[in-house]
Amino acid sequence: xxxxxxxxxxxRVAVVTGGGxxxxxxxxxxxxxxxxxxxxxxxxxxxxxxxxxxxxxVGASATSVPVDVGNSESVAAAAEHVRATLGACHVLCSxxxxxxxxxxxxxxxxxxxxxxxxxxxxxxxxxxxxxxxxRAESGFRHLLFTASSSVxxxxxxxxxxxxxxxxxxGLAESLREELGSEGIGVTTLFPAAMLTGHLDSSVRAxxxxxxxxxxxxxxxxxxxxxxxxxxxxxxxxEHAIRNLLADLKNDEPYVMTHGSHRxxxxxxxxxxxxxFDRMENS
Ligand SMILES: NC(=O)c1ccc[n+]([C@@H]2O[C@H](COP(=O)([O-])OP(=O)(O)OC[C@H]3O[C@@H](n4cnc5c(N)ncnc54)[C@H](O)[C@@H]3O)[C@@H](O)[C@H]2O)c1
Numbered sequence: 001x002x003x004x005x006x007x008x009x010x011x012r013v014a015v016v017t018g019g020g021x022x023x024x025x026x027x028x029x030x031x032x033x034x035x036x037x038x039x040x041x042x043x044x045x046x047x048x049x050x051x052x053x054x055x056x057x058v059g060a061s062a063t064s065v066p067v068d069v070g071n072s073e074s075v076a077a078a079a080e081h082v083r084a085t086l087g088a089c090h091v092l093c094s095x096x097x098x099x100x101x102x103x104x105x106x107x108x109x110x111x112x113x114x115x116x117x118x119x120x121x122x123x124x125x126x127x128x129x130x131x132x133x134x135r136a137e138s139g140f141r142h143l144l145f146t147a148s149s150s151v152x153x154x155x156x157x158x159x160x161x162x163x164x165x166x167x168x169x170g171l172a173e174s175l176r177e178e179l180g181s182e183g184i185g186v187t188t189l190f191p192a193a194m195l196t197g198h199l200d201s202s203v204r205a206x207x208x209x210x211x212x213x214x215x216x217x218x219x220x221x222x223x224x225x226x227x228x229x230x231x232x233x234x235x236x237x238e239h240a241i242r243n244l245l246a247d248l249k250n251d252e253p254y255v256m257t258h259g260s261h262r263x264x265x266x267x268x269x270x271x272x273x274x275x276f277d278r279m280e281n282s
Contacts, residue, residue, distance in 0.1 A: 009140060009249075010035035013086045017069055017126050018096035020047030022196030023146065026237035027093050027244075028055060028062075034245055036091070037061035039082045043068050043096075043205050061086065069096045069122030070114075070207075072129075079129035089133040091248075094123040095146040097165070098202040101157045101219035110210045112160045118205070119164035123171055134184060142185040142248055145172040149192035149257070153264035155226045157219040176253060185251035189244070192258035193234040228260045 014031035018024035020042030028038045032055045040055075042048035045066035052064035063085045067078040082089055098118045100111045123145060134141045148165040150158065169188055176186035199215055206213040240257035247255045 008035070009091075009245075011037070012090040012140065013037045013039065013082070013088045014091040014093065015039045015041060015082055015089050015130060016093040016095055017041045017067065017122070018146075019064075019093075020044045020051055021201060022198060023191060023194060023237040023240070024093070024095045025051050026241055027095060027144075028052075029238075030241060030245060031091065032058075032060035032062060035060075037086045038063075039078075039086055039089075040064040041067040041078050044201070069125055070118050072125050075122075075125040075129045079133065082130075083133060088137055089130045090137050090140060091142045091144065092126060092130045092134065093144040093146070094126045094168075095144075096122050096126075097146060097148070097161075097168075097198075098205055099158065099161050099199060100202065100206075100213065101161075101216065101223065102214065103157055103219075104159050107160055108211070114206060114210050115160040115164050116167070119161070120167040120171070123168055127171075127175065135182065138183075140185075140249070141183065142187065142251070143172070143175060143179070144244075144248065145169075145186070145188050147172070147188050147190050149190050149261045152190055152268075153227060153261035155223045157223045173253075185248070187248055187252055187255060189241070189255045190257065190261075191237075191240055192261060193229050194237045194240050194257070195234055196237060228264060229258075230260075233258055233260045 014036045016024045016028045019028045019040035028040050028051055032038045038055055038060065040048045040052045040062065043066065048064035048066065052062040055062040065078045065081040068074045096118060098115055100115050102111065127143065145168050147168045150162045151165045151169055154162050172186050172188040179186060203213040203215055244255055
């Protein structure tokens with residue numbers, strides 16, 4: 001990895017997908033607070049506009065544009081809007097993620113297609129649309145991917161979501177290898193329990209043509225019971241990303257938001273090491 005430039009973020013442009021609420025909104029505000037211009041992209045046009053307006057009201061440069069990351073033309077049009085309004089992109093946060101709970105037997109092929117298309121291909125489409133703009137710039141440039149703590153500590157009733165977030169990590173790690181020599185950093189964020197409207201926004205964002213979204217409390221309860229999270233672990237998105245800016249500037253590969261999943265992640269590392277040991281000792 002080449003040495004990254006350390007100049008300030010002031011005057012640079014950050015693009016945040018899913019920026020109309022929750023973690024994406026917190027990311028947009030964090031970048032604006034660092035002096036960056038911000039583009040807020042979201043399928044919820046009103047929410048994106050409200051966040052951009054609120055950021056602009058405190059003197060930062062901000063724009064919003066409706067986007068469906070499930071649609072290539074929509075993402076390409078959003079990139080064109082950013083080019084026309086803010087003139088550049090230095091940081092892309094691929095942050096959209098949708099959820100569909102269910103036991104493996106109950107998850108339909110449409111559930112799988114939708115979650116994988118939005119969470120994985122949505123990230124691919126976002127990079128495809130914005131990477132040429134990022135490459136055209138110099139100095140600090142970065143891609144941030146929102147994965148999930150479920151990659152580190154898998155749970156139950158969310159097989160398609162977890163599979164999608166493993167793929168997000170795979171994409172991020174591939175790009176980190178490919179783009180490092182160009183001085184473009186790549187970081188993966190592993191959020192855990194945050195107080196956002198994630199489950200409701202997933203229900204709203206699901207296309208009607210894919211059939212009704214189901215949100216059963218029994219699935220949520222089973223998932224929570226399987227995870228090392230207690231009520232005290234639930235935090236605000238702002239608190240979850242309190243160290244993120246410094247980590248991005250340092251081009252850290254991974255950012256954690258909670259410590260509660262560490263022991264389960266550790267079990268995987270130990271089991272992987274043991275698999276190497278068995279092979280090497282055979
Ligand atoms: N909330 C948590 O506890 C938690 C935990 C782990 C990971 N995450 C991840 O954090 C990210 C942000 O989620 P959040 O919790 O802030 O939820 P949120 O609902 O507050 O924000 C998600 C945003 O994405 C938008 N969106 C949904 N589908 C879209 C699409 N097709 N195109 C464009 N925008 C779309 C929604 O309108 C919403 O504004 C997601 O990737 C999620 O998987 C959240």
